[in-house]
Amino acid sequence: EAQVTQNPRYLITVTGKKLTVTCSQNMNHEYMSWYRQDPGLGLRQIYYSMNVEVTDKGDVPEGYKVSRKEKRNFPLILESPSPNQTSLYFCASSLRRPQFWGPQETQYFGPGTRLLVL
Amino acid sequence: KNEVEQSPQNLTAQEGEFITINCSYSVGISALHWLQQHPGGGIVSLFMLSSGKKKHGRLIATINIQEKHSSLHITASHPRDSAVYICAVGGSQGNLIFGKGTKLSVKP
Numbered sequence: 654e655a656q657v658t659q660n661p662r663y664l665i666t667v668t669g670k671k672l673t674v675t676c677s678q679n680m681n682h683e684y685m686s687w688y689r690q691d692p693g694l695g696l697r698q699i700y701y702s703m704n705v706e707v708t709d710k711g712d713v714p715e716g717y718k719v720s721r722k723e724k725r726n727f728p729l730i731l732e733s734p735s736p737n738q739t740s741l742y743f744c745a746s747s748l749r750r751p752q753f754w755g756p757q758e759t760q761y762f763g764p765g766t767r768l769l770v771l
Numbered sequence: 772k773n774e775v776e777q778s779p780q781n782l783t784a785q786e787g788e789f790i791t792i793n794c795s796y797s798v799g800i801s802a803l804h805w806l807q808q809h810p811g812g813g814i815v816s817l818f819m820l821s822s823g824k825k826k827h828g829r830l831i832a833t834i835n836i837q838e839k840h841s842s843l844h845i846t847a848s849h850p851r852d853s854a855v856y857i858c859a860v861g862g863s864q865g866n867l868i869f870g871k872g873t874k875l876s877v878k879p
Contacts, residue, residue, distance in 0.1 A: 695871035703865050751861020754802035756821050762814040
């Protein structure tokens with residue numbers, strides 16, 4: 654089954670304690686991305702990757718790191734979480750990058766990770 | 772100025788009504804993506820459009836590239852259609868830009 658998995662699904666942590674949210678896809682997709690969703694602000698892109706070892710900043714990259722060492726995995730790292738990073742996080746993947754999307758393209762989303770930073 | 776604007780922000784309808792959600796964008800795109808977010812939070816892809824019209828069941832999506840506008844229509848709406856509908860377009864750098872979403876509530 655084609656899917657994007659994220660772990661953990663729920664996380665409560667304290668300010669400054671490093672954490673990693675994992676993301677994995679089983680579709681051999683080139684493009685992977687992390688988003689955060691906040692009330693009133695909608696979905697915003699944190700980082701994206703167009704292929705292995707290629708990552709770029711999205712709209713809200715401050716306080717986050719990513720890596721793409723293998724095609725299937727795209728972990729999101731919060732080195733020193735702060736309360737303003739409390740949010741709902743989604744990982745997603747698609748075969749090609751958005752500039753090359755065609756009508757048969759699909760972006761698959763992970764189930765989301767709810768993070769609370771105290 | 773937001774590069775992707777959705778309207779309305781909130782929409783309440785009676786079961787059976789015809790619903791239209793609009794998305795306007797200001798950037799050049801290769802395709803526009805309509806997404807549905809269920810009350811539980813999960814996001815699913817509905818349509819990817821680069822021209823014309825697509826139909827899936829009671830959902831129809833149209834796009835006018837010249838006018839930079841897309842619409843999502845739901846015919847014979849049902850309470851199970853209650854969700855947040857989000858449009859997204861790809862930027863020129865490989866990034867993705869989202870509208871803020873339209874929260875639809877369909878009453879029985």
